Amino acid sequence: MNYSIFCSKCGKEREEKTQWRCICGAPFDIALNIKFDKEKIIRSCKSIWRYKHYFPYVKRDKIITLGEGCTPITKLDDNLWIKLDYLMPTGSYKDRGSSTLVSSLCSESDIIKGLSEDSSGNAGASLAAYCARANIKLKVFVPKSTSGPKLSQIKAYGAEVFRVEGTREDVSKMAQRAMKDHLYVGHVWHPFFRDGIRTLLYEVAEQTGWRMFDKIYVPVSAGTLLLGVISGIKHLLSSDIINKVPRIIAVQTRQVSPLYHRMEKLSYVPPESIKTVADALVSTNPPLLDLMEKNLREVDGGSEVVDEEEIVSSYYALAKKGFHVEPSSAVTYAAYLKQLAKGGFSEKEKVLLILTGTGLKSPMKSFRNNKVLL
Amino acid sequence: MNYSIFCSKCGKEREEKTQWRCICGAPFDIALNIKFDKEKIIRSCKSIWRYKHYFPYVKRDKIITLGEGCTPITKLDDNLWIKLDYLMPTGSYKDRGSSTLVSSLCSESDIIKGLSEDSSGNAGASLAAYCARANIKLKVFVPKSTSGPKLSQIKAYGAEVFRVEGTREDVSKMAQRAMKDHLYVGHVWHPFFRDGIRTLLYEVAEQTGWRMFDKIYVPVSAGTLLLGVISGIKHLLSSDIINKVPRIIAVQTRQVSPLYHRMEKLSYVPPESIKTVADALVSTNPPLLDLMEKNLREVDGGSEVVDEEEIVSSYYALAKKGFHVEPSSAVTYAAYLKQLAKGGFSEKEKVLLILTGTGLKSPMKSFRNNKVLL
Numbered sequence: 001m002n003y004s005i006f007c008s009k010c011g012k013e014r015e016e017k018t019q020w021r022c023i024c025g026a027p028f029d030i031a032l033n034i035k036f037d038k039e040k041i042i043r044s045c046k047s048i049w050r051y052k053h054y055f056p057y058v059k060r061d062k063i064i065t066l067g068e069g070c071t072p073i074t075k076l077d078d079n080l081w082i083k084l085d086y087l088m089p090t091g092s093y094k095d096r097g098s099s100t101l102v103s104s105l106c107s108e109s110d111i112i113k114g115l116s117e118d119s120s121g122n123a124g125a126s127l128a129a130y131c132a133r134a135n136i137k138l139k140v141f142v143p144k145s146t147s148g149p150k151l152s153q154i155k156a157y158g159a160e161v162f163r164v165e166g167t168r169e170d171v172s173k174m175a176q177r178a179m180k181d182h183l184y185v186g187h188v189w190h191p192f193f194r195d196g197i198r199t200l201l202y203e204v205a206e207q208t209g210w211r212m213f214d215k216i217y218v219p220v221s222a223g224t225l226l227l228g229v230i231s232g233i234k235h236l237l238s239s240d241i242i243n244k245v246p247r248i249i250a251v252q253t254r255q256v257s258p259l260y261h262r263m264e265k266l267s268y269v270p271p272e273s274i275k276t277v278a279d280a281l282v283s284t285n286p287p288l289l290d291l292m293e294k295n296l297r298e299v300d301g302g303s304e305v306v307d308e309e310e311i312v313s314s315y316y317a318l319a320k321k322g323f324h325v326e327p328s329s330a331v332t333y334a335a336y337l338k339q340l341a342k343g344g345f346s347e348k349e350k351v352l353l354i355l356t357g358t359g360l361k362s363p364m365k366s367f368r369n370n371k372v373l374l
Numbered sequence: 375m376n377y378s379i380f381c382s383k384c385g386k387e388r389e390e391k392t393q394w395r396c397i398c399g400a401p402f403d404i405a406l407n408i409k410f411d412k413e414k415i416i417r418s419c420k421s422i423w424r425y426k427h428y429f430p431y432v433k434r435d436k437i438i439t440l441g442e443g444c445t446p447i448t449k450l451d452d453n454l455w456i457k458l459d460y461l462m463p464t465g466s467y468k469d470r471g472s473s474t475l476v477s478s479l480c481s482e483s484d485i486i487k488g489l490s491e492d493s494s495g496n497a498g499a500s501l502a503a504y505c506a507r508a509n510i511k512l513k514v515f516v517p518k519s520t521s522g523p524k525l526s527q528i529k530a531y532g533a534e535v536f537r538v539e540g541t542r543e544d545v546s547k548m549a550q551r552a553m554k555d556h557l558y559v560g561h562v563w564h565p566f567f568r569d570g571i572r573t574l575l576y577e578v579a580e581q582t583g584w585r586m587f588d589k590i591y592v593p594v595s596a597g598t599l600l601l602g603v604i605s606g607i608k609h610l611l612s613s614d615i616i617n618k619v620p621r622i623i624a625v626q627t628r629q630v631s632p633l634y635h636r637m638e639k640l641s642y643v644p645p646e647s648i649k650t651v652a653d654a655l656v657s658t659n660p661p662l663l664d665l666m667e668k669n670l671r672e673v674d675g676g677s678e679v680v681d682e683e684e685i686v687s688s689y690y691a692l693a694k695k696g697f698h699v700e701p702s703s704a705v706t707y708a709a710y711l712k713q714l715a716k717g718g719f720s721e722k723e724k725v726l727l728i729l730t731g732t733g734l735k736s737p738m739k740s741f742r743n744n745k746v747l748l
Binding site: 321 | 418420421439440441444445446447448458461462463464465503504506507523527530531532581583690693694695696697698732733734735
């Protein structure tokens with residue numbers, strides 16, 4: 001077998017295809033036993049499926065694609081580049097994971113009656129699009145705070161939406177409750193979702209001629225992006241495709257910063273309620289936290305937190321340079337500017353920010369209504 | 375000189391760089407004296423600038439890019455493909471034209487104090503992004519009916535917005551009034567904008583291995599997309615890169631259908647006020663109408679009109695297949711379904727729909743408020 005699915009904590013292999021986590025309660029991981037080979041890239045394919053060879057659990061005729069991936073990298077400033085990973089079918093990087101998740105599920109089973117998912121909005125919209133493409137019913141559970149455009153988008157694709165009061169974790173619990181004919185495939189938990197994100201790192205490497213940036217800033221909430229990027233780095237490294245590890249900086253908001261606190265060995269007490277413009281970064285108690293810390297330490301990564309004012313000013317600064325992203329993406333620029341101001345960057349250091357969601361999903365007026373900022 | 379800019383009606387060459395139309399009142403055209411050569415494509419470049427060689431009036435160090443172009447083509451159904459030209463930096467195909475327009479202006483002049491533009495929304499947002507990138511001030515004139523997300527987007531990029539009562543043509547007139555330090559560069563008129571659209575056709579040809587679709591459905595309002603696509607076809611044809619002309623079907627809404635009426639040799643009387651979900655298709659009296667008719671007849675193209683009900687149902691049908699586009703893009707699918715129902719398609723005919731704007735800019739609630747539909 002050229003891959004295996006096993007528990008990230010106890011090591012036990014997945015037994016049932018319907019399992020979304022180990023019986024011990026910990027998340028699954030996927031081990032890939034195929035070395036990365038540049039010659040195996042399908043160069044005529046302009047989506048993540050140019051790397052099909054590295055997704056052996058997806059059957060070729062079961063690929064569900066909307067043309068995701070192959071997003072541009074553009075120069076923002078001297079030594080500073082941005083990966084526009086919001087130029088995606090549904091406007092967020094999540095389409096990478098949705099495409100691999102739905103393709104994998106279709107590869108493993110011929111009959112899928114229905115799925116259920118929980119999301120702060122972007123993943124729900126993304127999975128709704130791919131389920132629509134595959135003609136699969138979907139129930140999406142979102143926090144009450146999820147913004148208008150994301151809700152309209154999920155509904156446009158024909159998914160059923162449930163708005164849940166409480167924390168992000170409460171939303172998860174609602175979605176996980178066994179429902180007749182609706183298999184839970186929460187994107188945070190499901191290994192086939194998370195595994196799709198490594199295509200982002202393959203693209204970054206390919207687009208830079210297999211050289212690597214010195215530093216990459218990644219927004220972090222539930223951790224799928226961070227873990228996907230690190231998984232891609234490890235795969236290219238162990239395949240001798242790249243020979244240096246970029247320094248990964250995990251960026252969180254001051255209010256929602258469990259990983260930052262872990263990395264800094266501080267205790268984290270989440271606020272009673274979250275009031276942030278970064279409405280995609282709301283996981284105060286992410287189930288992948290242990291995995292994130294372990295992986296980030298393994299690649300000698302760092303972390304940073306940013307305040308609301310820094311996010312808002314970075315959002316505007318990016319837009320004024322021509323890049324209209326959602327505030328949850330602007331945190332990377334905020335963190336970069338913060339660390340740049342502190343000094344310690346070498347002159348030749350090449351930096352990449354990953355921008356993950358389009359600004360069209362979080363229009364400016366929502367700021368004006370946000371009392372925290374006024 | 376490997377290009378010339380001349381009047382599409384009287385043939386007179388452009389005399390001043392600030393001219394946006396001929397002194398006779400007709401629009402300019404650009405003639406290119408460079409044959410298309412596949413070897414000249416910059417394959418490492420994943421934007422429209424891979425075709426830089428065919429834009430000789432743009433200086434290499436003056437390119438203003440946000441990573442536009444190289445959008446995917448995806449299969450929708452048997453023999454039916456869609457070009458997702460809304461997967462663009464600002465969510466619409468207009469970014470092709472904005473990139474060539476702003477790059478050209480920067481190539482022709484070192485000092486640009488400010489620009490003015492008129493738009494139903496998408497072009498304004500697009501030009502606002504590229505002006506932001508180039509650090510140029512922009513005034514955008516839009517019709518009063520322009521939807522919320524498009525307005526927020528234009529403002530986010532830092533452009534000044536003026537909402538104008540009256541027809542689409544009234545908006546143009548307002549923008550054209552001489553303003554101190556703000557040169558009018560209306561995207562409908564300016565040859566450097568329209569000329570950028572030919573990159574779309576180059577991509578289609580390249581993505582299909584230089585074979586061509588049998589039929590291409592194009593939404594038509596002011597005509598920049600239609601003329602750009604035909605210009606690309608003519609260039610590839612005269613360069614012996616392709617050997618057949620796809621049948622181009624220009625699609626309009628019943629209410630706004632001046633080109634359809636011209637093609638069918640019927641007289642067109644625009645409605646007193648336009649009430650349509652296709653809010654990007656509102657040019658009842660487009661200045662490029664003569665040019666559109668001439669070009670469409672030259673390539674033996676056709677035209678089609680669709681009703682509001684057809685647009686709405688096609689919008690939902692596309693979304694339920696995973697493609698959330700704005701209603702103004704869904705007209706192409708509506709026209710295809712209409713013609714398919716009429717019969718006359720051969721079994722092997724390969725069809726492409728061009729989808730031009732993201733659904734995130736026209737959320738569903740705007741339909742609910744639209745009395746025409748209830």
